[in-house]
Amino acid sequence: MRTRLAIKLHTVLEQYFPERRLFLRSEDDTRFIRLRPSTQLIAFMGGSLIIAWTIIATAILLMDSIGSGNFREQARRDQQTYEQRLNNLSDERDVRTEEALAAQNRFNSALSQISAMQSELLASESRRRELETGIEVIQSTLRRTMKERETALAHTSNLENSANQSATAGSGGAPLGNDMMDALSSVLAQTAAERDQVIADAEEALKAVKEMELELALMEEKNDQIFRQLEDAMTISVEPLEKMFTAAGMDTKSLLNEVRRGYNGRGGPLMPLAFSTKGGELTKETLRANDLLDQLDELNMYRIAAETLPLDSPLKSAFRYTSGFGMRWGRMHNGTDFAAKHGTPIYSTADGVVIHADWLSGYGRLIKIKHEYGIETRYAHLAKIRVKVGQRVSRGEQIGDMGNSGRSTGTHLHYEIRKNGRAVNAMKFIKAGRNVF
Template sequence: MRTTLEIRLHAFLERFFPERRLFLRSDTDTRFIRLRPSTQLIAFVGSTLIVAWTIVATAILLMDSIGSGNFREQAKRDQQTYELRLNEMSAERDARTSEALAAQNRFNTALQQISVMQSQLLESETRRRELETGIEVIQATLRRTMKERETALAELKSRESQQDKNGTALAANSLLGNDMLGILSEALAETALERDQVIADAQAALHDAEEARLDLALMEEKNEQIFRQLEDAMTVSVEPLTKMFTAAGLDTKTLMEEVRRGYSGQGGPMMPISFSTSGGDLTPEAQRANRLLDQMDQLNMYRIAAETAPFANPLKSAFRYTSGFGMRWGRMHKGTDFAARYGTPIHATADGVVVHADWLSGYGRLIKIKHEFGIETRYAHLAKIRVKEGQRVSRGELIGDMGNSGRSTGTHLHYEVRVNGRAVNPMTFIKAGRDVF
């Protein structure tokens, strides 16, 4: 038995959805279907929901299409700006490198000139000492000769005082004294000439030593300027690289140790220099030069590390980011997705060795590249693989084409970076490299 509430509800529905009957007639029979108010209400609500869902879905698709167009234009402008900035940074880096090489050449030339000047100064000092020794010998000889002359004159006077002897003996004595005086006069004249020559040579040596000191002072001033230019160039070149590796989360100290171990067979760090003539401790200039050589060695190791770490972008043509690193739909997304046209070239982001180039489960066509420092990069969902396992590749080398293979909902590249087997955000490396490359 129907309750009062059901009766009232049925009467209320009858006002908007009166009961209807659909007659179905055949040749021999006639039947009808009764549409109750509740049935009509259910059909009306279902139709309304379907129409509303269709309108909302259409609006979402239109908005997404408009937003995607604007985003593509913005991505294209950002890509052009990034390429322009990249070219400017490359030109500036090349200019700084040229300046550093030119400064290093000037520094080497200055070192050679300093060595020559020091040798000349030592030779002048040795010559001056020899001349001083000669002057002392000549003076000693001169004093001895003067003493001998005085002795001879005294003896001559004593002989001349003996007036009681015969004239023959007196004449012989006078002739002997005259011969002695002649010999002494010639010896004194020769000694005076040698003394004057020694004095002149000593003055010339002192003049040469003074000129050598002036030239050495000028050379030291030039060296100071070269040192400052080299130090400024090293600061400008090393600091951005240090910031790049730090921003990527890499320990620069550990990084340098690994590079030094891996490349010790190709020269390793530069050897300290020494141009001390006394063989003792290094001068401040030599220590300063050694610090510059250490910075040059550090810059060279940074360059090697930068080539073998994935700081580049895997795409060089227009693209847009479709999904980042992190949680997505309740699951961890271990890479970054780049969407572009089917067949877009994919490039290696650093030097390395291909360790996988084949189909792998949900990745589809996948390339794995092993880099230095325990870093590995992955390029998934490719349409075509252009490298082979075991092949060595360089930064920027073409390795494949973008596709839609594996578990994928559209054409895109899934790009991963793993450090010691742990997935990290690839954009950390890409953003860090934008300030340098």
């Protein structure tokens, strides 16, 4: 069976590849090489494969050359787009910086206005107490004057009755003496003058009371206007800070409690108003002033928290974001990457104490700074470290230079924020800080 199949296959091959002989002749001998159909088939297939491979390789090279040109053009367009985007980001950063400076100026102006209004309010309250005291004194004097007037009127009436009785007795009996009549007339005239003076004093006292009541009403209206301005200023100042901390993922209530525990000294102008002009319950104005002082104390606590939290950017010069917080290539990326030139200055984002300033595994040259309220910031892949362990740094102080140390594919800064040991999104803090600073 195999022989028949081989014979048939050989017959078919001979039709396309007949047997050939290649003669090799020398001076004294002649030889030949026999090329069987199967050998010719193998040679043909090998040559065909080589030709096909050559055609395919040439096509691939041509396509790659054409594609490279397209890729270069695409890369050029991507670079232009990237440069345009970088310019837009730089312009946006400049605008944000100007807005932050304007917000800071408004914040400082509001604090100055609040301080001035608070002093004016305290002065107005003292003036109101003086007016109330003056009114009470005038009312007391008026009551005493009215009593004296009534006494004088009664005395005058008694003298007139006595004079009438004496005149009646004189007409019925012996005539009164001239001396007695003169004395009675003098006493009556003096009594009438005293009565008129008492009436004039009473009228003056009533007039003074009306004037003081008018002045007190004007003072209360002025105080109400000052209160409204202070309340508006507090609302304008406190709301952006509350939004800022909420945007950063901070619990404002617990944050304020932590700040109060660390800064619990009280005194001076922030002490609650406790005086009362009547010795009883506090007045409406005093309660309103105490509410404002509580809000001012809350504003001060927010200010302290804002100064101690990492709400600033670690870079002041041009940069671009290359990687954010979250999953990357199947692994969690705990920080935010900023790319810029090698040696770009790196700044502390808040006041704190350096707890690490050395090489650490894949981080390369790493700086760790401990801040208030369990916050820690990390600055990795640095080219140079400019601080030491235990050193206290301030917001905006240069702590290192950008580099490519550790497990890094290029020059960049890996910036992390950790709260109670757990990594959080640093961009929330940076974006929140842009709304105020």
